[in-house]
Amino acid sequence: xxxxxxxxxxxxxxxxxxxxxxxxxxxxxxxxxxxxxxxxxxxxxxxxxxxxxxxxxxxxxxxxxxxxxxxxxxxxxxxxxxxxxxxxxxxxxxxxxxxxxxxxxxxxxxxxxxxxxxxxxxxxxxxxxxxxxxxxxxxxxxxxxxxxxxxxxxxxxxxxxxxxxxxxxxxxxxxxxxxxxxxxxxxxxxxxxxxxxxxxxxxxxxxxxxxxxxxxxxxxxxxxxxxxxxxxxxxxxxxxxxxxxxxxxxxxxxxxxxxxxxxxxxxxxxxxxxxxxxxxxxxxxxxxxxxxxxxxxxxxxxxxxxxxxxxxxxxxxxxxxxxxxxxxxxxxxxxxxxxxxxxxxxxxxxx
Numbered sequence: 329x330x331x332x333x334x335x336x337x338x339x340x341x342x343x344x345x346x347x348x349x350x351x352x353x354x355x356x357x358x359x360x361x362x363x364x365x366x367x368x369x370x371x372x373x374x375x376x377x378x379x380x381x382x383x384x385x386x387x388x389x390x391x392x393x394x395x396x397x398x399x400x401x402x403x404x405x406x407x408x409x410x411x412x413x414x415x416x417x418x419x420x421x422x423x424x425x426x427x428x429x430x431x432x433x434x435x436x437x438x439x440x441x442x443x444x445x446x447x448x449x450x451x452x453x454x455x456x457x458x459x460x461x462x463x464x465x466x467x468x469x470x471x472x473x474x475x476x477x478x479x480x481x482x483x484x485x486x487x488x489x490x491x492x493x494x495x496x497x498x499x500x501x502x503x504x505x506x507x508x509x510x511x512x513x514x515x516x517x518x519x520x521x522x523x524x525x526x527x528x529x530x531x532x533x534x535x536x537x538x539x540x541x542x543x544x545x546x547x548x549x550x551x552x553x554x555x556x557x558x559x560x561x562x563x564x565x566x567x568x569x570x571x572x573x574x575x576x577x578x579x580x581x582x583x584x585x586x587x588x589x590x591x592x593x594x595x596x597x598x599x600x601x602x603x604x605x606x607x608x609x610x611x612x613x614x615x616x617x618x619x620x621x622x623x624x625x626x627x628x629x630x631x632x633x634x635x636x637x638x639x640x641x642x643x644x645x646x647x648x649x650x651x652x653x654x655x656x657x658x659x660x661x662x663x664x665x666x667x668x669x670x671x672x673x674x675x676x677x678x679x
Contacts, residue, residue, distance in 0.1 A: 383415065389652045407439055498567075511616075514629070565592055588613055591610050610637075620658075
């Protein structure tokens with residue numbers, strides 16, 4: 329374990345150093361231009377406005393244990409809350425506050441999930457930066473009846489937990505005409521269709537553990553991971569992709585983006601007091617999708633931000649898949665800042 333931690337620390341520092349060096353030398357060394365340049369024929373900015381939003385959202389980190397070709401996968405899901413919240417964005421800074429009220433959440437038959445989900449997404453002009461920090465404990469097996477031969481009840485595992493941490497950083501080659509802020513933050517307006525290539529990299533480290541095997545006793549004979557009680561992993565690597573916003577009749581829009589990473593890494597499985605290590609090469613995917621209506625003043629949209637991390641252990645050729653995401657329904661409106669408020673927000677403008 330000390331060996332994996334040592335490699336994780338060194339690899340993290342190396343990748344972060346490379347990525348941030350790329351930020352500094354991008355756009356011929358002109359960092360101000362890289363963050364501020366915009367083609368007003370394509371993007372309407374709203375730097376003098378505060379964007380306020382009301383939204384519903386649900387975050388998740390699910391687990392899939394792949395079966396062989398003739399056996400279906402095991403799908404563990406968390407019982408996370410549907411949250412109602414408010415938020416605001418001014419220039420590059422956003423703040424959102426949400427709570428899972430009881431009248432929105434009554435799925436007690438799926439067990440209880442305790443979780444802290446700190447995934448955050450930042451959208452400077454020519455960059456997208458994703459931070460992941462997930463701590464989950466308590467899962468149920470989907471669909472109903474799987475693993476317990478009871479069609480009316482879920483197989484519940486309050487002992488299964490996951491810790492996942494990571495960062496992904498991508499450069500937008502056409503950030504002057506394509507705006508993530510318009511679709512994801514509602515603080516701008518994409519007036520014309522545009523797309524951009526995405527170039528960058530990512531690093532993840534995490535663990536999945538339980539008090540006993542991840543495989544239900546009724547299904548142990550079917551899965552090669554039947555004795556695994558814990559797995560830890562580290563992955564990092566470069567990637568690229570594409571993002572595009574289709575504007576229909578000036579105000580309706582569809583945004584879709586995806587990046588594919590080829591990560592190298594190490595995994596360690598814990599089996600009855602013993603450990604098995606494996607060097608891996610895994611394809612990982614990050615994706616975003618937004619559909620909605622946008623104008624100079626208000627925005628209404630449905631969005632999904634997610635990623636899939638594949639980890640392979642030494643006990644099987646099948647993967648452990650970690651799917652992380654956030655569904656959101658948002659209504660947003662822009663408000664002009666007055667002289668007094670603008671003065672108090674001047675520190676954000678300096679950023």
